[in-house]
Amino acid sequence: MQMQMLNQTNNTEDDQSALYQPPMNQSWDNKLRKAMQMSGLYQKHPLDCDLLAGFAKYLRDDHNIPNFKQEKSMSKQVSQEITRKRYTQMMTVAKTPKECVAVLEVAKKDFLGVIGKAMSEESLDEPEQLLMLYYLESLLMLKHLQRAGVVKNMTLNEWLSRKECILPNGEKWTVIGVKQHKTATQQLATVSLDEEEDAWLDTYYRHVRPAFLKNCDDVEEDERFFISTAGRAIYNPSNDLQRFHAKYKLPNITSQVARHIFETHTKANFTDAEKALYADYLAHTTATSDRHYRMKTPLNVCMGMKLISKVAMSSESDNETAGPSSASTRCRTRALSSSQTLDEAQALNLFYQSFPVTIDGQSIKKKDRLLIAGRHERHCYDKWRNQQEKMRRDYVIAHFPRREPTARKAEKYIKRQNWEKNKVKVEDVLRYWQPSTNIDTKNENKAIMKLVKSQKWKGLYISNDPVKGRKVMTTRKFAEGEVVCDYHGLPLSGKQGKELLAATDEDEMGYLYFYKDVSGKTCCIDAKTVPCPCHPEKDTIGRRINHSRKRSNIKGQLQQLEEDGKVWNVILFIAQRDIPVQEELLFDYGVSRKYFGGEG
Numbered sequence: 001m002q003m004q005m006l007n008q009t010n011n012t013e014d015d016q017s018a019l020y021q022p023p024m025n026q027s028w029d030n031k032l033r034k035a036m037q038m039s040g041l042y043q044k045h046p047l048d049c050d051l052l053a054g055f056a057k058y059l060r061d062d063h064n065i066p067n068f069k070q071e072k073s074m075s076k077q078v079s080q081e082i083t084r085k086r087y088t089q090m091m092t093v094a095k096t097p098k099e100c101v102a103v104l105e106v107a108k109k110d111f112l113g114v115i116g117k118a119m120s121e122e123s124l125d126e127p128e129q130l131l132m133l134y135y136l137e138s139l140l141m142l143k144h145l146q147r148a149g150v151v152k153n154m155t156l157n158e159w160l161s162r163k164e165c166i167l168p169n170g171e172k173w174t175v176i177g178v179k180q181h182k183t184a185t186q187q188l189a190t191v192s193l194d195e196e197e198d199a200w201l202d203t204y205y206r207h208v209r210p211a212f213l214k215n216c217d218d219v220e221e222d223e224r225f226f227i228s229t230a231g232r233a234i235y236n237p238s239n240d241l242q243r244f245h246a247k248y249k250l251p252n253i254t255s256q257v258a259r260h261i262f263e264t265h266t267k268a269n270f271t272d273a274e275k276a277l278y279a280d281y282l283a284h285t286t287a288t289s290d291r292h293y294r295m296k297t298p299l300n301v302c303m304g305m306k307l308i309s310k311v312a313m314s315s316e317s318d319n320e321t322a323g324p325s326s327a328s329t330r331c332r333t334r335a336l337s338s339s340q341t342l343d344e345a346q347a348l349n350l351f352y353q354s355f356p357v358t359i360d361g362q363s364i365k366k367k368d369r370l371l372i373a374g375r376h377e378r379h380c381y382d383k384w385r386n387q388q389e390k391m392r393r394d395y396v397i398a399h400f401p402r403r404e405p406t407a408r409k410a411e412k413y414i415k416r417q418n419w420e421k422n423k424v425k426v427e428d429v430l431r432y433w434q435p436s437t438n439i440d441t442k443n444e445n446k447a448i449m450k451l452v453k454s455q456k457w458k459g460l461y462i463s464n465d466p467v468k469g470r471k472v473m474t475t476r477k478f479a480e481g482e483v484v485c486d487y488h489g490l491p492l493s494g495k496q497g498k499e500l501l502a503a504t505d506e507d508e509m510g511y512l513y514f515y516k517d518v519s520g521k522t523c524c525i526d527a528k529t530v531p532c533p534c535h536p537e538k539d540t541i542g543r544r545i546n547h548s549r550k551r552s553n554i555k556g557q558l559q560q561l562e563e564d565g566k567v568w569n570v571i572l573f574i575a576q577r578d579i580p581v582q583e584e585l586l587f588d589y590g591v592s593r594k595y596f597g598g599e600g
């Protein structure tokens with residue numbers, strides 16, 4: 001039941017009985033609604049009438065809500081527990097903007113250590129990768145005051161299409177627009193980053209994201225920027241934020257609480273113009289920003305963020321008397337002492353949350369284990385190692401689906417994984433090996449056919465090149481031998497292809513791919529005729545790949561893929577070597593040297 005209460009401060013007159021009553025045109029069929037209407041429950045009532053006085057007492061005494069007058073409605077879904085939790089968090093956990101970003105301060109040294117490692121191309125272990133992910137998610141939620149939905153739904157494309165913005169003082173910022181954030185507000189959410197933050201997110205994009213992607217082998221339609229260790233869209237940034245606070249043994253601050261605290265602070269300290277910038281940045285409800293009659297421009301957005309940073313760093317809200325390093329030491333000490341109080345099962349749970357088991361996960365340092373599991377660290381780590389060993393063993397076995405490997409082959413394959421510790425034993429592989437009844441190969445074909453049909457190849461994007469027109473770049477690593485994408489277009493006979501070629505101007509771009517089928521007959525794929533009938537709204541990716549003879553990193557290979565009893569000729573591009581993130585895909589067109597400024 002929704003009950004409308006009037007905020008007493010809105011009534012200027014003492015006589016509260018003289019309330020304006022909206023016309024009650026609604027007639028109800030439902031018996032209960034009728035009874036409610038008859039009893040006057042749809043009308044407005046002065047705060048001191050019996051009905052509302054009773055409700056007020058209920059909110060104040062039973063629910064412990066002293067500021068109940070601000071509660072405009074209370075729906076069934078907001079349970080007593082949630083109300084109390086939110087209230088407690090608002091009132092007791094965080095009081096100042098500075099406290100909201102405490103975890104960022106405390107974790108900064110660790111975070112910068114990991115960033116430094118990544119930038120000097122040192123490999124990161126999984127806890128380090130997770131630290132980077134959690135830190136950046138927290139940065140966006142606590143310092144940039146973004147809603148969890150924005151962090152979760154920001155896409156890879158939105159990141160790649162971020163815009164540069166030069167501030168009046170010459171600072172270089174970037175602005176990311178997030179469209180599908182699925183939060184209550186319908187506005188475009190914007191995240192603006194200063195140069196350093198942009199570099200941090202870029203380091204995640206180049207060094208951590210690709211490692212996570214390796215753990216997932218199916219395609220996500222709209223690739224998200226932040227992904228989990230399993231290579232999929234992060235599930236719940238609020239949970240990550242909570243885990244991150246738990247890791248540093250700080251009380252959790254949700255993005256909602258941070259927004260609330262910052263808002264309260266801006267109300268008290270900002271001018272109207274500053275408040276307007278702030279509202280723009282936070283993508284408040286349309287009503288709020290309409291009041292400011294302003295358009296969201298990248299410059300406004302960056303200036304808004306600058307204000308927010310100022311608030312977060314303002315010393316007037318800082319209650320700490322000691323410097324940041326001593327605060328951080330105190331927090332760490334607290335971390336250790338409180339993890340001593342967990343029982344074994346709780347510790348194990350927290351351990352798995354903090355260090356998810358993955359095939360390539362590196363061993364966990366003792367100080368990190370202690371931080372999370374305290375005196376249960378040995379028990380937790382033993383379980384973790386056993387679990388990983390089993391995953392690794394299954395992974396090796398899956399590589400030999402139809403024939404049992406020799407010990408030498410199994411050993412060679414295990415060696416290739418570069419697992420330093422917790423290695424799989426050859427004798428275990430041989431002991432547990434079973435034939436996989438051919439399903440894997442079929443599944444693999446099916447998965448590739450699905451990608452050919454959907455054209456949703458992941459890990460690639462099309463960008464502009466000043467000389468070549470368009471080009472295809474990687475957003476994840478590809479291993480040698482991996483299928484990267486296909487050359488998609490209309491299947492033509494060789495004769496048809498040659499006719500089309502003859503009708504093409506010499507200086508027009510070429511989109512015909514000639515190949516020989518299994519019987520040796522010349523065939524052609526026409527990617528010149530666009531859009532192709534099977535993908536009327538798509539620029540298929542294969543046709544945008546440029547040529548290089550010397551620097552080619554992929555090679556077209558004819559594959560016959562079967563679907564519903566029909567065999568399709570498909571040209572798949574296979575990685576010829578390991579391809580890193582942000583490299584252009586190139587294949588040898590087989591054209592003569594005079595083409596493409598000598599590239600041919």
Ligand SMILES: C[S@@+](CC[C@H](N)C(=O)[O-])C[C@H]1O[C@@H](n2cnc3c(N)ncnc32)[C@H](O)[C@@H]1O
Pocket residue numbers: 467468469470471508509510511543544545546547548596597599
């Ligand atoms: C299959 S398309 C590749 C995608 C093309 N760049 C585009 O913008 O759509 C082939 C055409 O790209 C251009 N191209 C490919 N490789 C090139 C290179 N190495 N240098 C210059 N132009 C190149 C040529 O115009 C060629 O006919």
